[in-house]
Each structure stands twice: as C-alpha cells, then as structure tokens.
Amino acid sequence: MRPRFVYFDLDDTLLDHREAERRALADLHRQSAEHFGAVGFETLHSTYRQHNGPLWRDYGLGQITKAQLKRLRFAHTLDALGVRSLDPDRASDTYLDRYGAHWQWSDGAREAFHAIAEALPVGILTNGFQEQQRAKLAKLPEIEAHCQPDALLIAEEIGTWKPHLPTFQLAAERAGVAPEEILYVGDSLKSDVEGGVAAGWSVVWWNGDPAHEEHGTRATSDWADVLRLAGL
Ligand SMILES: [Mg+2]
Incomplete structure (x- = not known):
C-alpha cells in the first residue's frame, strides 16, 4: 500500500x-x-x-x-x-x-527528501534538545519549508519522546491520516523502529541490520529503496 x-x-x-x-x-x-x-x-x-x-x-x-x-x-x-x-x-x-x-545532510538524503516531499505530505519526528534541533532545521531550511504545517515534532517541544506511544499518536493526529497510512524513516532500533511498529506505522530502518528486520519494517542503506517504499 x-x-x-x-x-x-x-x-x-x-x-x-x-x-x-x-x-x-x-x-x-x-x-x-x-x-x-x-x-x-x-x-x-x-x-x-x-x-x-x-x-x-x-x-x-x-x-x-x-x-x-x-x-x-x-x-x-x-x-x-x-x-x-x-x-x-x-x-x-x-x-x-x-x-x-559541522551539520550537513547525510549522503543522498537531500535528493530523496525532495523527491518524496514533491509526491507526498511529509513531516519530521525527532528526539533531542529544542534549541539544537531548531538550529539544525535553520541550517537546512529546505526541510521545514517542505514539512506539512504542524507535522514538525521535536520531543522537547511536545513533551513526549520516542519510543513512547503518545509521541507517535500525536504525530499521526498532526498528519491527519491513519497510523497504517504512515511510512516512517529512522535509524534507531529502539526509538524509531520499535516505537513506530508499536504505533502501527510502516517503518524503514535506515542503515539498519537486515538480519533483524521486524514485522512492518524494512532495513536499508539505499535511498532508492526508501523511494520505492514511498510508492515512487
Ligand atoms: Mg536518529
């Protein structure tokens, strides 16, 4: 789907x-x-x-x-x-x-992000300090420019952290779609993969170990796979 x-x-x-x-x-x-x-x-x-x-x-x-x-x-x-x-x-x-x-895009991430953001509504769900994450987004302004309003969630600002379920529930509410209609791309097994799967999202485990893929996840280090899973 x-x-x-x-x-x-x-x-x-x-x-x-x-x-x-x-x-x-x-x-x-x-x-x-x-x-x-x-x-x-x-x-x-x-x-x-x-x-x-x-x-x-x-x-x-x-x-x-x-x-x-x-x-x-x-x-x-x-x-x-x-x-x-x-x-x-x-x-x-x-x-x-x-x-x-020293903040910069990961290899290939900028092109993949733009390709997906042109086809689908996108958002950010990040742990970390508010002022630091805001400063990162200010340094890479294209990210915020393409995010759906309200779908840029920083843990310290919303008061709940990944992998806790309320974090993902709030993000789904902000996205305005059902949990199973969300694809999430993240590198942390605990915060992103386990949290996203528990919330009913489809998860791409970025740079993850293919030997430890869980139900509903796909581990990859290739942005072409992410584009394919996004239906592009
Ligand atoms: Mg991460």
Missing part, C-alpha cells in the same frame, strides 16, 4: 549527526591538545560515545536534566580518560559550538 504521509527522523537519517559529532570531538581534541596529552582522538571519540548513550537514556526517562546531560557526558568521559585539567563545562561549550558548525 502506498503511504499517504511520510515522517522522517532527523539525526543520522536526514542529517549526518554521527559525522558532525566526530568532527566536533576532533576540533575539541585539537583545541585542547595540552589537556589531552597522550590521549589520542580515537580514544576520546569511543569513550565519549560510551558515556553519552546511557545519559541520553536517563534524560529520556526524566532522571537527569538537560544541563546535567551536557555536563556529565564530558565529566564522565574526561574522568575515564584521566584528563583532570579540562573543565567539563568548557569542553561541552567547545563541543556544542563545533558540533553546530
């Missing part, structure tokens, strides 16, 4: 978050070389990712605040690396500044 509405996740689906994160950490590492000493960039990168993920989960559950998340991911990383002379808040400020400088 051809969908009547297509929602996209933002980070690591339309926008290359992972590369922006990597480049921002590389900038931090270079700018604070005297603090990192013998700690190499790859070690910083993997240690940061190891600590950042669980903190996002705690934040999604309401166990820590946004300010705590921003500070703790660097406090934990620097502590684990034995880097004691660099203030976590300063590291966080540098990181966030450089992160914003």
Whole structure:
C-alpha cells in the first residue's frame, strides 16, 4: 500500500549527526591538545560515545536534566580518560559550538527528501534538545519549508519522546491520516523502529541490520529503496 504521509527522523537519517559529532570531538581534541596529552582522538571519540548513550537514556526517562546531560557526558568521559585539567563545562561549550558548525545532510538524503516531499505530505519526528534541533532545521531550511504545517515534532517541544506511544499518536493526529497510512524513516532500533511498529506505522530502518528486520519494517542503506517504499 502506498503511504499517504511520510515522517522522517532527523539525526543520522536526514542529517549526518554521527559525522558532525566526530568532527566536533576532533576540533575539541585539537583545541585542547595540552589537556589531552597522550590521549589520542580515537580514544576520546569511543569513550565519549560510551558515556553519552546511557545519559541520553536517563534524560529520556526524566532522571537527569538537560544541563546535567551536557555536563556529565564530558565529566564522565574526561574522568575515564584521566584528563583532570579540562573543565567539563568548557569542553561541552567547545563541543556544542563545533558540533553546530559541522551539520550537513547525510549522503543522498537531500535528493530523496525532495523527491518524496514533491509526491507526498511529509513531516519530521525527532528526539533531542529544542534549541539544537531548531538550529539544525535553520541550517537546512529546505526541510521545514517542505514539512506539512504542524507535522514538525521535536520531543522537547511536545513533551513526549520516542519510543513512547503518545509521541507517535500525536504525530499521526498532526498528519491527519491513519497510523497504517504512515511510512516512517529512522535509524534507531529502539526509538524509531520499535516505537513506530508499536504505533502501527510502516517503518524503514535506515542503515539498519537486515538480519533483524521486524514485522512492518524494512532495513536499508539505499535511498532508492526508501523511494520505492514511498510508492515512487
Ligand atoms: Mg536518529
């Protein structure tokens, strides 16, 4: 069945978050070389990712605040690396500044997004901080320009997060179609795939593992597959 509405996740689906994160950490590492000493960039990168993920989960559950998340991911990383002379808040400020400088479309995403948006109404459903997600959308203004009014949902603004069911229910209401008429494209197994499937949406698991496809999902890293599933 051809969908009547297509929602996209933002980070690591339309926008290359992972590369922006990597480049921002590389900038931090270079700018604070005297603090990192013998700690190499790859070690910083993997240690940061190891600590950042669980903190996002705690934040999604309401166990820590946004300010705590921003500070703790660097406090934990620097502590684990034995880097004691660099203030976590300063590291966080540098990181966030450089992160914003490296935002760009994922490979092929811009063309696919435009092709779909020309044929069908589209929207965005994203977790993340309000001001940061708004800033990303301001840097890639074509996204908001093509979204259906009311169908640009940022978790912090609507007060509910993926994968929680009310998030998807509100998004379907805003789209004005039945859940089974929505195609959702997202990269996170937990937030996007499990959340979308539970809400009765069809889901494309972007960059997902084809060996772990669930009912109603299709894992792919090829935008041509997404266009086909959108009925184009
Ligand atoms: Mg994502």
